[in-house]
Amino acid sequence: MERIISARFDIPNADQLDVYLEHGGYRALKKVLTEMTPEQVIEEVKKSALRGCGGAGFPTGMKWGFVPKDSPKPKYLVCNADESEPGTFKDRQIMEKDPHGLIEGILIGAYAIGAHLAFIYIRGEYWYLKEKLERVIDEARQGGYVGRNILGTGFDCDIIVHPGAGAYICGEETALLESLEGKRGYPRLKPPFPASVGLYGCPTVINNVETLAWVPHIILRGGEWFHRLGTEKSGGHRLYSLSGHVVRPGVYERPLGYPLKRLIYEDGGGIRDGKRLKAVVPGGASSPILTAEEAESATLDYEPLAALGTMMGSGAVIVMDEDTDIVRTTYSFIKFFAHESCGWCVPCREGTRWMVKIFERLLRGGGTERDLEMLVTLSDNMFGRTHCPLGDAAAWAVGPAVKKFRADFERYLTRRGAVAAD
Ligand SMILES: Cc1cc2nc3c(=O)[nH]c(=O)nc-3n(C[C@H](O)[C@H](O)[C@H](O)COP(=O)(O)O)c2cc1C
Ligand code: SF4
Known part of the structure; x- marks a missing residue:
């Protein structure tokens, strides 16, 4: 199978501009700025059936198409590099090994939606990648790929890298915007969606790192090519x-x-x-x-x-x-969600903490059948009743685990006082 987005991962120094250029870098940006209108770029991305790689899987071309063309306000593109979902470490690879690929995708996205300023919101723990991205952006600026009059085409676009401060909720796109504006990272009510009312009340597109890094490949090889690599509804x-x-x-x-x-x-x-x-x-x-x-x-x-x-x-x-204890695994997930709940809405704030208490009782050996029923009921009652999807995620971590791995949970009902809940 041909590697596409990861093709440059094994090329030494592919994070340097000269090496990136030797391996096809910034050709897609040049093509877009000299041969395509913003509408044509959006059309190509729509044809590709590229779906957002951050979690929700929303079609990228459609999201870009929602940005109002006639709005007098500035427009912004925000790259979500918060990468905090437990188990996820793919965006880091892109930023470490092919950062110019991401910068090129951001510039193409900005051109498509009419933005002249883009942000990369990067998780605080990736401080070393923030420094790297800033160096890469400077190098691209020196080369005429970022900043004013890019490649002499008259298109201006700058990129600012902004660090998060360790809150998982700030990966949720509207909490991210609040955080970027310097406020506490509470999710916003939707609608209005960020495409019409986003950063500083202006039209904004938020895309994941991987989503944006796919874009130059789609531009160079065509939306239809990308679509064929995947399935009918999800390209690539x-x-x-x-x-x-x-x-x-x-x-x-x-x-x-x-x-x-x-x-x-x-x-x-x-x-x-x-x-x-x-x-x-x-x-x-x-x-x-x-x-x-x-x-x-x-x-x-x-x-x-x-x-x-x-x-x-x-x-x-x-x-x-086979040796995994699903009770302990689920406990670690729910502890994470309880810790990361922003506390804005009751079902998530209270529900996750009750769940943690029930798990701790089970693990200490004081649990009953009723506790297992309570976990399922809490999960059912939280799901769909929270302000943002973190509450759904917490509910989903627990309910299905109790239902599918009941034997693991029941084992704890007979272990009186045996295990410490660390
Ligand atoms: C609690 C929570 C955390 C999230 N964390 C991230 C994240 O770290 N990175 C990311 O790209 N998307 C994250 N998302 C999804 C974003 O809200 C959003 O859907 C995504 O950035 C859109 O980009 P895409 O369309 O390219 O996927 C998170 C969502 C929620 C509810
Ligand atoms: S579900 Fe509610 S409390 Fe939980 S993180 Fe979202 S807004 Fe905050």
Whole structure:
């Protein structure tokens, strides 16, 4: 299989402008600025069936098309580099190994929507990548690819890198905008959507790092080519972050519609120490857990995963072997969500904390059957009743785990006072 977005990952110094240019860099930007109108760029991205790689899978071309052309306000493009979904580490690879590819995608996106200023909101822990991106942007500016009158075409666009401060909720696009404006990162009510009322009340597109890094390839080789690589509704390849109990964890570029079984057994080398598969979380901690049987029949695509009651999310596949204690795994997820809940709405703020308390009771050996019922009821009552999707994710982490791995949970009901909840 041809590697596309990851093709430059193995080229030494591909993060330097001269090496990037030697390997086809900034050709797509030049093509866009000299041969295409913004509408044609949006049309090409629509044809590609590229879907957002940040979690929700929204069609990128359609999102760009929502930006009002006649608005007198400035428009902004924001690249979401917060990458905080547990299990996800693919955007880091792009920023480390092919950062100019991201910058080129951002510039093309900005041109398509009529933005002259773009932001990269990067997670605080990636401070070393913030410095790197700033160096890369400076290098691109010296080369005439960023700033005023790019490539002599009259198009202006600058890029600012802004660090987050360690809050998972600031990866949610509207909380991110609040944070970028210098406020506390509470999610906004939608509608209005950011495409019409976004950063500083102006039309704004927010896209994930990987989404934007795909764009130059689509421009150079055509939307139809990209669409054919994937499935009917989801074009192209994706970067999957494979982690957990596999022999070869890592970032793998594979098509949409790829069998999860192949990712685990062929690419990942199977389960470590010859053990059996027990469970898989297919799209980061926000996606409901699958049993081994479900995982082995699953394909990595939005609709098939939704039919299994889970989701594609950020493409973060977490593999668990037969020795995994699903109670402890779920406890670590719910502790994460309780800690990261911004506290704005009651079902999420209170629900996640009650869940943590119930897990701690179970783990200490004081749990009852009623606690298991309570976890399922809490999950059902939180789902769909929160202000932003973090509450749904927390509910999804718990309800399906209790239902599908009941035996793991019941084992704790007989362990009186045995285990410490650390
Ligand atoms: C709690 C929460 C955290 C999120 N974190 C991220 C993140 O770290 N990176 C990201 O790209 N999208 C994240 N998202 C999704 C964004 O809200 C948004 O859908 C995405 O950035 C849009 O870009 P895309 O269309 O290119 O996927 C998160 C969503 C939620 C609800
Ligand atoms: S669901 Fe949770 S994270 Fe989202 S707004 Fe409500 S309290 Fe905040």
